[in-house]
Structures are given as C-alpha cells and as structure tokens.
Amino acid sequence: MTKSIITIGAMVVALTIAFAQTAIGTDITMPAADIKAHATSTTNKNLIRSAMQAAPKKVSAAATIIIMNADGTMRTLREGTNGFTCMPDNPATPGPDPMCMDKTAMEWAGAWIAHKPPVSGKIGLMYMLAGGTNASNTDPYAKKPGVKNHWIKTGPHVMIVGADNSFYDMYPKHTDPDTSVPYVMWSGTPYQHLMIPIK
Numbered sequence: 001m002t003k004s005i006i007t008i009g010a011m012v013v014a015l016t017i018a019f020a021q022t023a024i025g026t027d028i029t030m031p032a033a034d035i036k037a038h039a040t041s042t043t044n045k046n047l048i049r050s051a052m053q054a055a056p057k058k059v060s061a062a063a064t065i066i067i068m069n070a071d072g073t074m075r076t077l078r079e080g081t082n083g084f085t086c087m088p089d090n091p092a093t094p095g096p097d098p099m100c101m102d103k104t105a106m107e108w109a110g111a112w113i114a115h116k117p118p119v120s121g122k123i124g125l126m127y128m129l130a131g132g133t134n135a136s137n138t139d140p141y142a143k144k145p146g147v148k149n150h151w152i153k154t155g156p157h158v159m160i161v162g163a164d165n166s167f168y169d170m171y172p173k174h175t176d177p178d179t180s181v182p183y184v185m186w187s188g189t190p191y192q193h194l195m196i197p198i199k
C-alpha cells in the first residue's frame, strides 16, 4: 500500500490555484468563476488519467475514481460500475503510484488510513501497474525515509491484502526487500500484504 494519500487533497487545492493563476495571466477577459471551473475540470481530468494508469484499461475504464481530501474524507471524481476504485498518483512520493482496488481492498485501505484494524478473513486485490514507492517496508505510517528506511521502489505489481498469516508466511519479509520477487510489506502489522511484481 502506499503512504500519505491524505496529502493529495492539499496538493489538488494548490494545483487548482496554480492553474487559476495561469489562466488569469493569459486571459484577463475570462470571468473568475469560469477560470475556477476550467481549472477544476483540467485538474480532475489529469487526476482521472493518472488513476486509470493503475489497472488494465478495461478495469480502470469502468472504475470509480476518487481522491482523498486532506482530512481523510474522499471526493469522487467519477462514478464507476465494476466495483473497482482507483486513486491517482500521490505527489508526495518520488515515483508514480496510482492504485485500483476491489471493494474489499478499499475497505482495507480505509481501515489503514483510519488506523483501525481491517476486517479479518476478507481478501482483497489491488493493482499498481504504474509501480509504487513506499517510505518503509516495516512502518505503515512512514511518510518519508528515516535512518533505517529508504524509499522502497517496486515496479508494476498487484497486491493481496487481508489474507491469513499462513499465506504471508510463505514469502520473504525483509526490511529491505528484493522487489523483483513477491514479498511481504508491513509484516507483523495488521496491514501486512503481499506485493507481487508482474514484470
């Protein structure tokens, strides 16, 4: 899973203002309300495009697209029909890391963000086909690398969340994992999950 999605909301606000300012500079005849609406739709389009890179085309095309606001609440950019939810890249991390998840994985992510235990015995699937960057393989809430951590970069992968310990026990759990083979992230925490490279 991937770090502080919470910061995305703040980034979106900053981006929207930046877009609006650019528009003011180039076209002073455009009414302020139009500028704001135009900036918002451009930003939303880019966020949706980013989010859709996480899964196979047919999956992300029918998925709901959301972003997380600064306070942890969610904003829906587009309603979907196939039970998958996609989120755009988190700009706080070095690499692109959009993700698409099924309903169970979405509940799991909600538990993680809220620091609550995920429902046990409900297995979920996540796609991260654009890759991902995590601040720590041991701390689910690390926002940036520390003395013992550095950015963990994983290429295109899928993730299995919510399985039993016996499932994760089959795989390596190193703090500094080889990301070219399946490995467990956040082992020993309620948020442990299997990272499965697919390239």
Ligand SMILES: [Cu+2]
Residues within 6 Å of the ligand: 001, 002, 128, 132, 157, 159, 195
């Ligand atoms: Cu991941």
